[in-house]
Amino acid sequence: MAGNQQRRAARTSNKKGMTVGSGGQRRKQLKGRGPTPKAEERVGHPAARRAARTTKDGGGRQPARRSGPGRGAATEVVVGRNSVLEALRTGVPGTALHVGTRMESDDRVKEAITLATEAGIALLETPRGELDRITDGAVHQGLALTVPPYDYAHPDDLLSQQLPGVPLIVALDGITDPRNLGAIIRSAGAFGGHGVVVPARRSAGVTAAAWKTSAGAAARIRVxxxxxxxxxxxxxxxxxxxxxGLDADGDVELPGLALADQPLVVVIGSEGKGLSRLVRETCDQIVSIPMAGVTESLNAGIAAAVTLYEIARARARR
Structure with missing residues (x-):
């Protein structure tokens, strides 16, 4: 039929003929999609859901890179009305308090502004978009406090301090929880400690969390x-x-510590692993805290408090 012949002719005339290779026609499909994003950044990933849950309570801490040459440390940002207010109440040093524009204020915001003003912290009215950038997208509730990196002392600086009493230094070996660090700093201040030493790697640092837990002792005790x-x-x-060194398998029990009245360095190991091998071999004595059989170990912060108290009590008797 004529109609069928016309359709066949139309198909024949539209045929492109033989081609070699793709000719770049599928180049877009061949391009990669780039590196796989971090688990916390992938929508629906369990790690992303956990990260979101940690900020739902309206508070938290987010690290922000400092710009400028030679600045390897990071400026910490405390976010959320509850966290910012608690940080200001405990004297956490801040460089600026960012207050969101056109937000509904409450008693927490008013008190935070008052405390920041009294502490000489700069008050900055910040648009929401800029606050989102500063806090890396955390739930800030219109309030963020920037905290500068802690200015650590050198270990030799603790030897040159002119402080009353027999020298007492606390060293931490593998303590990674900043709240434990803050509690140990607080105990050192309460029981005559002259300073705290932390390793530069694989150890908790003096963050806003450690500063808050120290209840202001971080301003008096050098780290x-x-x-x-x-x-x-x-x-x-x-x-x-x-x-x-403090360890559950010590050779000497704490009440019988004959070295209490001597210049001391008390080394606190992690609750899980205890003292590392090299640190243990460096210690003059390994001391244990006597405990009832139902309790296998103490939190590092509590163990430090018990030990420092017993040393202070022994020194007071002599």
């Missing part, structure tokens, strides 16, 4: 950062200190 904790302990021994 030094050691590049190599074992070498620092050896230097303290050469300077006349005795180094004692």
């Amino acid at each position: 030094a950062q050691a590049t190599n904790l074992t070498r620092t302990l050896e230097d303290y021994r050469k300077a006349g200190f005795f180094v004692i």
Whole structure:
């Protein structure tokens, strides 16, 4: 039929003929999609849901990079009305309090502004978009406090301090919870400690969380950062200190510590792993806290408080 012939002719005339390769026709399909995003950034991933849950309570901390050459530390940002207010109440040093524009104010915001003003912290009225950028998208509720990096002392600086009493230094080995660090700083201040030493790596630092837990003691007790904790302990021994390590399998029980009235460095290990091998070998004595059989171990912050109290009590008797 004529109609069928016309349709066949039309198909024949539209045929492109043979081609070699794709000719770049599928180049877009061949392009990669880039590196796989982090788990926390992938929608629906469990890690992303956990990260979202941590900010639902209206408070938290977000790290923000400092710009400028030679600045390896990070400026910390405390976000959320409850967290910011608690930080200001406990004297956490801040550089600026960012207050969102056109937001509904409440008693927490008013008190935060008052405390920041009294502390000499700059007040900045910040648009919501800029607050989102500063807090890295956290739930800030219109309030964010920037906290500068802590200015650590050198371990040798703790030796040159002219402070009353027999020298007492606390060193931390593997403590990664900043709240434990804050509690230990607080105990050191309460029981005559002259300073705290933390390793530069794999250790909690003096963040806003540690500062809050210390209840202001971080402003009075110097915290030094050691590049190599074992070498620092050896230097303290050469300077006349005795180094004692706290461990459940100690050779000496705390009430019988004969070295209590001597210049001391008390090393607190992590609750899970205890003292590392090299640090343990550097100690002059390994001391344990006597406990009932139902309790296997103590939180590092509590163990430090018990030990420092017993040392202070023994020194007071002599």
